Amino acid sequence: MAAGRKDARRNYERLLTAAQAAFAEHGVGASLNDIARNAGVGNVTLYRHFPTRQALLEALLGESLRGLRTRADELLTSPAPDEALSTWLDGAVEHAMTYRGLVDALVDSLDDPASDLHATCQAVKDAGAQLLAKAQQAGAVRPDLDASVLFSLIASVAWASERTPAHRDQLLAVMLDGLRKGASPATIERAS
Amino acid sequence: MAAGRKDARRNYERLLTAAQAAFAEHGVGASLNDIARNAGVGNVTLYRHFPTRQALLEALLGESLRGLRTRADELLTSPAPDEALSTWLDGAVEHAMTYRGLVDALVDSLDDPASDLHATCQAVKDAGAQLLAKAQQAGAVRPDLDASVLFSLIASVAWASERTPAHRDQLLAVMLDGLRKGASPATIERAS
DNA sequence: ACCTGAACACCGTTCAAGT
DNA sequence: ACCTGAACACCGTTCAAGT
Numbered sequence: 462m463a464a465g466r467k468d469a470r471r472n473y474e475r476l477l478t479a480a481q482a483a484f485a486e487h488g489v490g491a492s493l494n495d496i497a498r499n500a501g502v503g504n505v506t507l508y509r510h511f512p513t514r515q516a517l518l519e520a521l522l523g524e525s526l527r528g529l530r531t532r533a534d535e536l537l538t539s540p541a542p543d544e545a546l547s548t549w550l551d552g553a554v555e556h557a558m559t560y561r562g563l564v565d566a567l568v569d570s571l572d573d574p575a576s577d578l579h580a581t582c583q584a585v586k587d588a589g590a591q592l593l594a595k596a597q598q599a600g601a602v603r604p605d606l607d608a609s610v611l612f613s614l615i616a617s618v619a620w621a622s623e624r625t626p627a628h629r630d631q632l633l634a635v636m637l638d639g640l641r642k643g644a645s646p647a648t649i650e651r652a653s
Numbered sequence: 654m655a656a657g658r659k660d661a662r663r664n665y666e667r668l669l670t671a672a673q674a675a676f677a678e679h680g681v682g683a684s685l686n687d688i689a690r691n692a693g694v695g696n697v698t699l700y701r702h703f704p705t706r707q708a709l710l711e712a713l714l715g716e717s718l719r720g721l722r723t724r725a726d727e728l729l730t731s732p733a734p735d736e737a738l739s740t741w742l743d744g745a746v747e748h749a750m751t752y753r754g755l756v757d758a759l760v761d762s763l764d765d766p767a768s769d770l771h772a773t774c775q776a777v778k779d780a781g782a783q784l785l786a787k788a789q790q791a792g793a794v795r796p797d798l799d800a801s802v803l804f805s806l807i808a809s810v811a812w813a814s815e816r817t818p819a820h821r822d823q824l825l826a827v828m829l830d831g832l833r834k835g836a837s838p839a840t841i842e843r844a845s
Numbered sequence: 846a847c848c849t850g851a852a853c854a855c856c857g858t859t860c861a862a863g864t
Numbered sequence: 865a866c867c868t869g870a871a872c873a874c875c876g877t878t879c880a881a882g883t
Contacts (some may be wrong), residue, residue: 469866493857502867509779568816603830613820614827617813621805623853624760628805631798635806639793639831661847685876695849700877 473510475500480517489518489560509552516577518566522559526581529553533588543601546592547637552586554633557619566617571612586612603642614640665702667692672709675801680709680753707769710758714751718773721745725780738784741827745777746825749781749811756811763804780805794832806832 475525479500483491493514497504511517522636532552539545557564571586572614597604622629670713671692675683685706698821703709724744749756751798762770763778789796810828814821 466866472867492855496854502807504857505859505869506867509866514857543739549824565664568813572816603827606827609817610823610827613813613817613824616816617809617824618813621760621809624808625801625805628802629800632805632809635802635828636665636832638833639827639829641830664848684874686874695860696876697850697878698848700846706876 464494472500472502472506475502475515476507476510477520480511481521484521484560484563485653489563489566491512512575514538515566515570515597517582518575519561522556522563523578523581524560524634526556528587529556533592537591541594542592542599543641546596546602546640549589549592550579550611550637551633553589553615554619554622554629555616558623562621563614564623568613582612600642602640606640634651664692664698665679667694668699668702668709672700672703673713674727676710676713676752676755681758691744698749705760705769707762710752710755711769711773714748714755714782715770717751718748718766719776722776722780729783729787734784734788734791736793737834738788741781741784742803742829744812745807745824746811746821748777749807749816753815756808756815760805760808766785774804781807789804792834795834798832 470618476496479496480491483496483499489548493507497507500507505614511520529549529552530555536545536549557567566578567582567585570576571582575578576582586608590613592604593606593608593611596602599604614636618629618632668688671688672683675688677693685699686696689699689710691701703712721741721744725741728741749759757845758770759774759777761775762768765771768774778800783801785794785798785800788794788831789798806828810821810824813824
């Protein structure tokens with residue numbers, strides 16, 4: 462959004478403001494027509510600036526989500542890798558709960574290289590990978606997990622917490638304890 | 654569906670068959686108009702038999718979901734409460750993954766007493782409650798959890814597993830280990 | 846009683862023009 | 865260049881009639 466006509470820039474900003482309000486109120490499934498109308502703009506103008514819903518989410522949340530990577534870099538210097546990972550996971554879950562339904566979009570984007578949110582989600586996943594690896598090297602976290610599963614864990618806790626906010630702390634606690642190398646071995650017995 | 658006109662009964666069956674196929678293919682968000690059309694029936698006929706989408710899901714899955722309660726009763730006699738709970742949770746997660754998006758409907762129904770799926774979800778939750786209590790009494794599971802959180806845990810694992818089936822076993826393993834009283838019980842007060 | 850086709854108010858997306 | 869109103873094909877839901 463560097464150059465361009467003055468009204469174009471103004472419309473871009475108006476659309477972001479309206480989208481932020483709509484997503485906050487109705488979740489990420491909010492009507493795009495409503496967003497355009499509330500921005501005082503034709504619906505095609507919205508589509509030109511943001512070809513997909515993910516593009517809108519990326520514009521609104523990309524910077525803040527990529528901030529999780531910076532945060533991970535800081536936490537990598539921590540002397541307690543277990544605690545560093547826990548702290549980071551707590552923040553990641555919080556970010557994934559920014560809007561209702563956001564976590565669905567994030568998970569879908571990670572699978573879809575064509576999504577406008579893909580690179581951002583990948584950055585979050587990579588940030589988690591580093592903290593996970595360090596905690597695993599320190600023997601604080603079970604070794605049979607990779608960053609992909611860690612992303613799923615964040616998403617699952619965020620998804621459930623979004624629906625039942627009162628459960629958030631306990632869901633997180635169960636996940637964190639489950640990540641730690643327990644006294645009981647990792648393998649589970651499935652009915653055969 | 655005991656009495657009624659012959660064509661009404663036939664339409665009811667046809668709708669269930671079409672709904673099952675549609676949900677299996679497109680998830681629980683499948684078009685109701687499509688279901689009616691594939692059943693060779695007017696759309697209003699669908700609405701009369703099944704006033705809501707949840708009513709359709711209840712008709713398709715109610716019996717099988719309530720089977721989780723019977724299964725829990727059986728498992729209550731097991732001498733290993735920890736294993737009994739794990740086995741039951743594995744099955745509950747499986748049931749919640751029957752259709753794409755089903756877990757969303759289940760969680761919503763539990764919160765909403767007016768939902769046609771509410772009683773069924775409540776039965777599942779109650780079934781889990783018994784196994785959870787027994788495992789907690791045996792000291793095999795952390796005491797700071799109730800059946801409501803357990804339901805959220807099932808739902809969260811089912812939700813993530815549905816999107817990434819390859820993660821299912823590991824997500825379940827992390828949850829099960831997190832449920833167990835770990836060697837690092839930060840949140841658990843010890844009575845010594 | 847039980848059914849149906851057609852209408853209604855939405856949705857996302859794309860069109861043909863306007864300045 | 866950048867914009868807009870109107871159209872298109874959908875959706876769930878409800879209508880006015882039909883047998």
